[in-house]
Amino acid sequence: MIRLPRFEYFAPGSLDEATRILADRGPEAMVVAGGTGLLPNMKRRQQVPKVLVSLGRIPELKSVAGVRLGAGLTLSTLCAQDAVKAQYPGLWQAAAQVATPQLRNMGTLGGNLCLDTRCNYYDQSYEWRKSINFCMKKDGDVCWVAPGGCRCWAISSTDIAPALVALNARVRLVSRQGAREIPVESMYRMDGMDHLTRKPDEILSEVLLDDATDWRSTYWKLRRRGSFDFPVLSAAAAIRLDQGGVVQEARIVLGAVASKPLLIEEAGRALTGKLLTDDSIAEAAEKAFAAAKPLDMTDFTAAWRKRLTAPLVTYALKELRGDDMSAQRERLVRHEW
Numbered sequence: 447m448i449r450l451p452r453f454e455y456f457a458p459g460s461l462d463e464a465t466r467i468l469a470d471r472g473p474e475a476m477v478v479a480g481g482t483g484l485l486p487n488m489k490r491r492q493q494v495p496k497v498l499v500s501l502g503r504i505p506e507l508k509s510v511a512g513v514r515l516g517a518g519l520t521l522s523t524l525c526a527q528d529a530v531k532a533q534y535p536g537l538w539q540a541a542a543q544v545a546t547p548q549l550r551n552m553g554t555l556g557g558n559l560c561l562d563t564r565c566n567y568y569d570q571s572y573e574w575r576k577s578i579n580f581c582m583k584k585d586g587d588v589c590w591v592a593p594g595g596c597r598c599w600a601i602s603s604t605d606i607a608p609a610l611v612a613l614n615a616r617v618r619l620v621s622r623q624g625a626r627e628i629p630v631e632s633m634y635r636m637d638g639m640d641h642l643t644r645k646p647d648e649i650l651s652e653v654l655l656d657d658a659t660d661w662r663s664t665y666w667k668l669r670r671r672g673s674f675d676f677p678v679l680s681a682a683a684a685i686r687l688d689q690g691g692v693v694q695e696a697r698i699v700l701g702a703v704a705s706k707p708l709l710i711e712e713a714g715r716a717l718t719g720k721l722l723t724d725d726s727i728a729e730a731a732e733k734a735f736a737a738a739k740p741l742d743m744t745d746f747t748a749a750w751r752k753r754l755t756a757p758l759v760t761y762a763l764k765e766l767r768g769d770d771m772s773a774q775r776e777r778l779v780r781h782e783w
């Protein structure tokens with residue numbers, strides 16, 4: 447059995463108290479919500495905070511008020527919200543495909559958005575990592591994905607972030623210094639080691655969504671096991687159509703191909719002002735294919751993941767057009783291409 451390292455544990459009852467503890471204890475402290483991402487990492491000594499500040503007893507993080515979703519909502523609770531399913535189907539589909547029912551009962555919205563980046567050379571036991579002299583992301587100097595380079599290529603594997611970037615959602619970050627709201631997209635940077643712009647003493651308290659009356663959204667995920675697995679490629683899309691079916695705005699985002707969710711602006715532009723025809727969809731899918739540059743840091747080969755970018759985006763957009771894509775969703779689970 448792999449044991450957790452020793453740590454001090456705090457379970458504050460308010461956001462105010464939690465931010466105070468984080469400010470007092472500095473970089474040795476981390477917050478823990480459901481613990482489904484952080485605790486396995488601690489067991490493997492990938493992350494070794496000396497202090498854990500639990501968010502589980504803070505009621506204000508668990509509220510749902512219209513377009514404001516508390517970061518402490520479990521993914522099961524999020525999926526049980528009929529309004530989320532009806533207005534933000536892309537978000538609902540992403541949340542419903544995270545891990546397993548048991549993990550969704552524990553894992554939270556905020557924890558998913560702040561999930562550590564992943565890599566074949568990093569998500570291993572301490573002994574395994576030691577046997578290769580570790581990697582740049584923890585305890586070593588070299589990125590084994592691209593040994594000649596000077597950056598870490600671990601990928602963003604959160605399912606929910608691409609869906610929220612597509613919906614142009616924002617997050618509220620709270621610390622002793624005050625609160626700020628930023629687009630979800632701005633919370634990420636292209637650096638596998640330091641992938642969050644969120645400061646260590648900031649708590650993600652809420653996700654803020656815009657009214658989605660005129661929007662359609664969806665989320666498609668490629669993974670090895672259809673029952674549960676991290677994404678190795680995902681496509682989130684959100685579009686706003688006018689009465690005549692002409693695209694007014696389109697946001698297409700790829701997940702699990704880079705250290706942050708990739709908003710492919712060229713793909714959105716390829717659709718804007720046009721009807722969702724097979725041709726305009728193919729053009730947008732081609733732009734996404736060109737922008738996706740996955741490397742060999744996760745399951746499946748990078749070349750295959752890149753090749754599947756165009757079909758995944760095509761399926762997403764055809765579904766938003768109103769086509770019945772249930773057979774393609776089934777085939778995706780069984781890897782029948």
Ligand SMILES: Cc1cc2nc3c(=O)[nH]c(=O)nc-3n(C[C@H](O)[C@H](O)[C@H](O)COP(=O)(O)OP(=O)(O)OC[C@H]3O[C@@H](n4cnc5c(N)ncnc54)[C@H](O)[C@@H]3O)c2cc1C
Binds near residue numbers: 477549
């Ligand atoms: C077997 C397995 C399969 C999985 N499959 C998937 C999958 O398919 N897709 C997927 O997206 N994830 C997957 N996960 C990862 C994880 O279960 C989910 O991402 C989950 O939503 C994380 O939420 P949590 O509350 O458990 O986060 P925690 O583990 O508590 O925290 C994760 C990180 O976020 C930080 N954090 C948590 N809450 C906040 C907050 N409010 N403000 C600031 N920082 C915060 C923590 O400090 C930590 O760094 C899987 C995990 C396992 C073990």
